[in-house]
Structure formats: C-alpha cells, structure tokens
Amino acid sequence: MSRRPIIAGNWKMHKTIAEAVDFARNLKPALAGVRGRVEVAVCPAFTALAGVAEVLQDTEIAVGAQDVHWEESGAFTGEVSPAMLKDAGCRYVIAGHSERRQLFGETSGNVNRKVKAVLSHGLIPVMCVGETLAEREAGITEEVVRTQTGAGLDGLAPEQVAAMVIAYEPVWAIGTGRNASEEDAQQVTGYIRGLVREWYGNTAAERLRIQYGGSVKPENAAGLMAMPDIDGALVGGASLKVASFVEIIKASVLS
Ligand code: PEP
Numbered sequence: 001m002s003r004r005p006i007i008a009g010n011w012k013m014h015k016t017i018a019e020a021v022d023f024a025r026n027l028k029p030a031l032a033g034v035r036g037r038v039e040v041a042v043c044p045a046f047t048a049l050a051g052v053a054e055v056l057q058d059t060e061i062a063v064g065a066q067d068v069h070w071e072e073s074g075a076f077t078g079e080v081s082p083a084m085l086k087d088a089g090c091r092y093v094i095a096g097h098s099e100r101r102q103l104f105g106e107t108s109g110n111v112n113r114k115v116k117a118v119l120s121h122g123l124i125p126v127m128c129v130g131e132t133l134a135e136r137e138a139g140i141t142e143e144v145v146r147t148q149t150g151a152g153l154d155g156l157a158p159e160q161v162a163a164m165v166i167a168y169e170p171v172w173a174i175g176t177g178r179n180a181s182e183e184d185a186q187q188v189t190g191y192i193r194g195l196v197r198e199w200y201g202n203t204a205a206e207r208l209r210i211q212y213g214g215s216v217k218p219e220n221a222a223g224l225m226a227m228p229d230i231d232g233a234l235v236g237g238a239s240l241k242v243a244s245f246v247e248i249i250k251a252s253v254l255s
Contacts, residue, residue, distance in 0.1 A: 003209050005225065005232035006165060007249050008041040008064060008126065009239025010094060010213075020048035023242060024055040030246045031061065038232070038253050041092050042239070046080055053089025064092030064126065067100060070113035082121035093118045094126045094234075096152060098171045108151035115152055119160050126165040126234065127152050128213070129192070133172035141170075142191055149195055158200040162207035166192060167234040173214025175236055179224070185212045186227035193229050218247035225252040 015023065024042065031040060043064035044052050053063045065088075069079035085093055095118065096111035111127060118125040129148040131141040145168070153161055168189050173180050180188075189210045197205035212224050213234030224230055232252065238244040 003207065003231045004037070004039055005230075005252055006039040006041060006209055006211065007232050007245075007252055008043060008092065008094075008165075008211070008234050009245055010043045010066060010097070010234055010236050011045065011240060012066070012099070012236060013045060014240055015044060015048060017048045017051050020044045021051045021055055024052045024061075026242045027061060027246070028056070028059055030242055031249065034246070034250055034253060038249060040249055043092065043094060046088075049085070049088040049090060057089065062091040063089050064094060065090050066094050066097065068093045068095065068114050068118060070110070070117035082117045082123055086121055086123060090123060092124050092126055092165070094128065094167075096128045096148070098128060098130055098169055098174060102171070108148055111148075111152045112154050115164070116155065119156070119163070124163060124165060126167050126211070128167045128169050128234070130169040130171050130174075130214070136170065136172065141188060145188060145192060146195060149192055150199070153196075153199070156200075158204040161196060161200045162204040165209045165211060165232075167211040167213045168192060169213035169234060175215070177215050179215040179217070179220050180212070182223045182227055185224055186229055189227065189229040216248060218244055218251060221248040221251035222254055 041062040041064045043066050065085045068082055069076055095114040100106040115125045115127055129145050131144040135144045170180050193205050196208055209231040211232045211234045212230045216233040216235045217238050
C-alpha cells in the first residue's frame with residue numbers, strides 16, 4: 001500500500017502574523033509543480049493560524065496547530081479547543097511534542113485525550129513520540145517508544161489510527177543539528193509500524209503515516225525519506241525559511 005508522505009513545518013514560537021502570512025504567500029509559488037506526490041503542511045503559532053489559512057485556502061498546502069486542549073469549551077484559561085482550531089482553518093494538530101512533554105509536563109494520558117478530541121472533530125493528529133539521549137544510551141529506546149505509542153493510541157479504533165500521523169522524534173536530535181542516521185530512524189519507525197500492526201491490524205499499520213523529525217535539513221532529507229517506513233518529516237528549524245523548507249520537500253519527492 002502506498003502512503004502519501006507528509007512534510008510538515010513546526011514553526012514553534014517563531015514569526016509574527018505578518019511574517020507567517022508572508023511565508024505562506026512565498027511558499028505558494030515556490031511549490032508550484034512540486035506537490036501531488038507529497039503533502040505539505042505548516043504549523044504556525046496560534047496567533048497566525050487564521051491568517052496563514054486564509055492565504056493558503058485555495059491551495060493543497062495544509063495548516064496545522066502545535067497543540068490543543070481536549071475539552072470543547074469552558075474555564076481553561078490559555079487553552080484552545082479542537083473546534084477553534086478547525087474554525088481557524090486547521091487540518092492537522094500536533095500532540096505530545098517533546099517540548100510540551102519536557103517543558104510543560106505533558107503526560108501520555110493527556111496526549112491520548114488530545115488525540116481523541118482532535119479525531120472527533122475530523123482533524124488529523126500528528127502524535128509525537130521519541131526517546132531522550134539518556135534513554136537511548138540506556139538501551140531502552142523501544143521500551144520508551146512502545147509506552148508512549150501505546151498510551152497515546154489507547155482506546156482508538158483501527159480506522160482512527162489508520163488516519164493519523166505519528167512523528168518519531170528522538171529528543172536528542174531535535175534542534176541539535178544531529179539527526180538520527182537513516183538506519184536508526186528506519187529501525188524505530190519500522191518498530192512503531194510493527195506495534196500498530198500488532199495492536200490495530202494490518203490495514204491500520206499500512207495506512208498510518210510515520211514521520212521522522214529531528215534536525216531534518218535539505219542535505220539529509222532525501223536519504224531519510226527513502227527509508228521504507230518513513231512517510232515524511234516534521235521539520236523545526238529548517239522550516240522557518242521558504243528556501244530550505246522547499247528544498248526538503250523537493251528532496252522527499254525525489255527520494
Ligand atoms: C521539531 O521541533 O519537531 C523538530 C524536529 O525540530 P528541528 O527540525 O529543529 O530539530
């Protein structure tokens with residue numbers, strides 16, 4: 001079964017509304033003729049979502065949010081609901097990014113609530129999992145990834161898992177310039193697909209898209225994207241400039 005890869009840019013806490021909208025305007029012509037075989041998404045800060053979505057509304061380029069709260073509405077100061085993200089023009093929602101887990105106490109239980117809430121609104125979760133350097137060095141990468149994946153997907157139907165995106169992002173590779181080798185990234189993404197096959201069946205495993213994330217750059221994108229279980233990338237730093245983001249997208253099409 002062929003899966004359409006997805007390259008998503010996670011802009012983190014960068015770009016004003018004007019900068020984000022300007023990026024979107026420049027991305028459109030830069031991708032002319034490239035899209036089709038690869039899906040492209042950008043994930044701006046909450047403030048810029050609606051503006052970027054408006055610029056991209058007549059294109060195939062999707063918009064994603066970087067986080068979400070699982071409740072519909074209510075007294076949750078500072079939070080944004082899935083319905084609000086849909087209203088702002090989102091198609092994707094990142095859940096459980098390692099920065100949320102490490103800096104803001106995000107638990108796998110909460111990631112699971114977010115994933116379910118996102119799916120129930122017809123949005124697509126991009127659920128992040130990955131080990132720290134200490135965990136890799138202790139030889140427990142698979143154990144960590146198994147626990148995070150199992151908890152995050154708990155209670156979902158196979159069709160829901162099939163529609164999702166999981167991003168394998170080793171924490172030691174994020175923002176460090178040190179990407180996982182193609183072999184290591186393939187080993188863990190293949191392991192995740194095997195888990196999904198064991199828990200949710202063959203169809204879900206074959207349809208689920210698994211991204212690699214962690215210091216993806218124009219120079220390493222093609223090799224990583226050529227791995228059989230890697231279906232695209234979640235890109236941080238290199239997604240902040242149109243030129244490098246487009247180079248990664250082009251490399252993934254060629255791979
Ligand atoms: C990320 O934030 O998801 C990420 C992978 O960042 P970077 O590409 O900068 O390592």
